[in-house]
Amino acid sequence: MIGKLPSDARPWPERRDAGLANATMRETLGLVTRRFSTGKRRVFLEDPAQDQARRAGVQAKRAAIADLDRLIAQFSSAVEAHGGVVRRAATAEEAVEAVKAIARQHQVQVVVKSKSMLTEEIQLNHGLEAAGIRVLETDLGEYIIQRAHETPSHILAPAAHKNRAQIRSLFETDAAEAGLRPPPSDAAETLTQYARERLRREFLEAGMGVTGANFGVAETGTVVLVTNEGNADLVASLPRVLVTVMGIEKLVARWEDLTLLIQQPAMNGIGQRLSAYTTLISGPAASAAEGPAAWYVVLVDNGRSRLRQTVFEDVLSCIRCGACLNVCPVFRQVGGHAYGSVYSGPIGVVETPLLTDFQVGAELPSVACTMCHACQEACPMDIRLAEHIVRLRQEKVRRRLNPPSLTASYHWWSRLWSTPEGYRRSLRLARAVQGLYRRQGRLVNAPGLARGWFQTRDMPPVAKETFLEWWARHRGGAS
Ligand code: SF4
Known part of the structure; x- marks a missing residue:
């Protein structure tokens, strides 16, 4: 079954240029990503043994994916043995319908959510809101982008593209609408305090909580959440109904496998030894005072199965x-929004076309990668x-998904550079005409079929003397 992902209809050059023109976004994203990467280096230097656990965790996860059908059955039986209910959803629409049906069954009017990329992927909020249900994001970053009517720009830090002044301004509007006092400054503590007070009231009103899942343990039927804000615990414990929306690939077989993996998201993502909160959910509460009376797990495929055994x-x-x-x-x-779908960065470049069979993000492998391997x-x-x-680039060629001009360009380029003479002549020609296409010391355009290549790139001009020419001159040979 082909998956469905939200998509931005604007072409890549437009999305890319919007990102490049957003100086605030580039500055904040640069700070955040550098901080995360530095933190990751530090924690692995402090504790090199963690890399062994990571490698064992990779093996455990690979084994789980290879055995997924059995694990799904085992996990479902275990959840149901604890009094939970499992719904399977082959598509995004089925997943949204399943959550809506649960909300209808329990007459829910307000839903509080913790951060979940999968619910962004299936556009759950739109579905619930279209059914007249109010949805409130309670993760700070998700709350910010919900107020801004935007989508996440980073898998872990959804509002990484916004600075504190922008967030304060959003919260001022929010406070005016809610009849609350606005945050008195744009200090991080003040903004967090505002969101905390604003959201606490909503937790008490909500009839249903929706969370994602970082892992699911098949042998015990346990859903595991790793978070830093504590909001997921409130989402999972205060409303009378809890729904976990989980991708089928989140399963691991055993508790021991979980112990190998549980630190990895925080260590590798933000350079933290362990997330501040680890929440284990194994069933509905025994009494209303202890938590939700009903627990549902919606297991979502949405194109994931197509990747198995490939x-x-x-x-x-x-x-x-x-x-x-x-x-x-x-x-x-x-920035993340340039990728035009919910998953950005390298994993988005790979996963978006794969899940959707190239219906979304088909251009990404060709345009959003420099092949640096980082x-x-x-x-x-x-x-x-x-x-x-x-x-994926090869697959695009096989399926003839590239523009004909690009295919023709590569064909002629390959023919030209198949002989030394063709290569030398093309360099001489490029040097003769490149002055027409230079901007700030870079080549930004070219005539004819090569023009398409420059739509997404620039390059240094051809040197006044190439190494081969220099070599030939010094050795006295012909260039
Ligand atoms: S693909 Fe990216 S997001 Fe996924 S585990 Fe690897 S580094 Fe993390």
């Missing part, structure tokens, strides 16, 4: 740590991101 299967091991985003030179410049080195789950990007 060369791309390792993509399903992703733990959404964001480490590949933090080191990606393209992501750091254009993502592949950073990925704690050893996902072959850079190699997959090359494979």
Whole structure:
């Protein structure tokens, strides 16, 4: 079954240029991603043994993906044995319908949510709001972007593109609407305090809480959340109904596997030894005073099964740590929104076209990667991101998804550079005409078919004397 992901209809050059023109976003994103990457280096230097656990965790996750059908059955039985209810959803629409049906059944009018990329992927908020249900994000970053009517720009830090002045301004509008006192300054503590007070009231009003899941343990039927704000605990404990929306790939077989993996999202994503809160959910509460009376788990596929038993299967091991985003030179410049869908950075470049069978993000492997391989080195789950990007480029050629002008350009380029003479002549020609296409010391355009290549890139001009020419001159040979 082909997955469905939200998409931005604007073409890549437009999305990319909007990102490049947003100086505030580039500054804040640069600070955040550098801080995260430095923190990651520090924690692994402090505790090198963690890398052994990580490698064992990779093996455990690969084994779980290979055995997914059995684990799904085992997990479902265990959840139901504890009094929970499992719903399977093959598509995004089925998942949204399942959550809506649960809300209707329990006459829910207000839903509080903790951070979940999967619910962004299936556009759950839109679905619930269209059904007349008010949805409130309670993760600070998600709350900020919900107020801004935007989507997350980073898997871990959804509002990483906003600075404190922008957040304060959003909260001032929010306070005026809610009849509250606005935050008195843009200090981080003040803004957090405002959100905390604003959201506490909503927790008490909400009839249903919705969370995602970082892991699911098949042998015990346990859902595991790792968070830093404590909001997920309130979402999972205060409303009378709890719904966990979870991708099928989140399962691991055993409790021991979880212990290998549980530190990895925080260590690799933000350079923290362990997330501040680890929440384990194993069933509805025994009494109303202790938590939700009903617990549902919606297990979502939405294109994930198509990756199984293919060369791309390792993509399903992703733990959404964001480490590949933090080191990606393209992501750091254009920001998450330029990718035009919910998953950005290198994992988005790979996963978006794969889940949707190239319906969304087909352009990304060609335009949003410099082939620096930094993502592949950073990925704690050893996902072959850079190699997959090359494979996806090959797949685009096979499916004839590239513009004809690009295909023709590569064809002629390859023919020209197949002989030494063709290569030399093309350099001489480029040197003769490149003055027409220079801007600030870079080549930014070219005539004819090569023009398409420059739509997304620039390059240094051809040197006055190439190494081969210099070599020929010194050796007395012909250039
Ligand atoms: S692909 Fe790897 S680095 Fe990127 S988010 Fe997933 S696990 Fe983290």
